[in-house]
Amino acid sequence: MPYHHGDLRRALLDTALEAVGEQGPAAVSLRDVARRAGVSHAAPTHHFGDKTGLMTALAAEGWELLADALAETAAEGDDFGALGVAYVVFATSHPAHFAVMRAPGLARADDPALEAAMARAREQLEAGVRRFEGGSSDDAAVTALTAWSLVHGLAALILEGAVPLKPDADVAELARAVTDRLRPPT
Known part of the structure; x- marks a missing residue:
């Protein structure tokens, strides 16, 4: 689900939920969430630390x-x-x-x-x-x-x-x- 303008925080949360659904919460990484969302690997860090x-x-x-x-x-x-x-x-x-x-x-x-x-x-x-x-x-x-x-x-x-x-x-x-x-x- 590549990100296209709008609410990046929401897009990252939705992408993370998708990843949690597939892998479970422990296996989710910020890098994977960024990749799935089609944004830089630093984008999730900016929003969530x-x-x-x-x-x-x-x-x-x-x-x-x-x-x-x-x-x-x-x-x-x-x-x-x-x-x-x-x-x-x-x-x-x-x-x-x-x-x-x-x-x-x-x-x-x-x-x-x-x-x-x-x-x-x-x-x-x-x-x-x-x-x-x-x-x-x-x-x-x-x-x-x-x-x-x-x-x-x-x-x-x-x-x-x-x-x-x-x-x-x-x-x-x-x-x-x-x-x-x-x-x-x-």
Whole structure:
């Protein structure tokens, strides 16, 4: 995807996402991203400093997209399980972002934009729990972590091929069946 005028930073991010999708985040190099984008090998350095800066930008973008998806789902109603479905659908429809978001050590954990994006996504999950079950903030945080662990695990299992899906499988339907297990018995 050779770069042709416009937003070079965006073009580099898109190119890096493509490379992550093909090789995984650890194998991506700034030189390869530049080559794929059709720009000088110094161009990514100008925008991101180094590979860690590039991965940090991708991770922050991913967390922002996830937070947006969760906020949109929350705005549609009080169904806590729908937040879990949104998480799994996000992860499986943005696998390159998701890979970078969960790759330890590849991003600067103390980056303000990344910290803010992660906090925003976490708050969406915790707010969903508070709406669903009430209780203290500590209870909501633990319940949100429990639910997050479940849907994160499901998303990872799907992406790793450990949960074989038929070509016509509906990921949202599968995620709904799993998140329905979070409901207290009636």
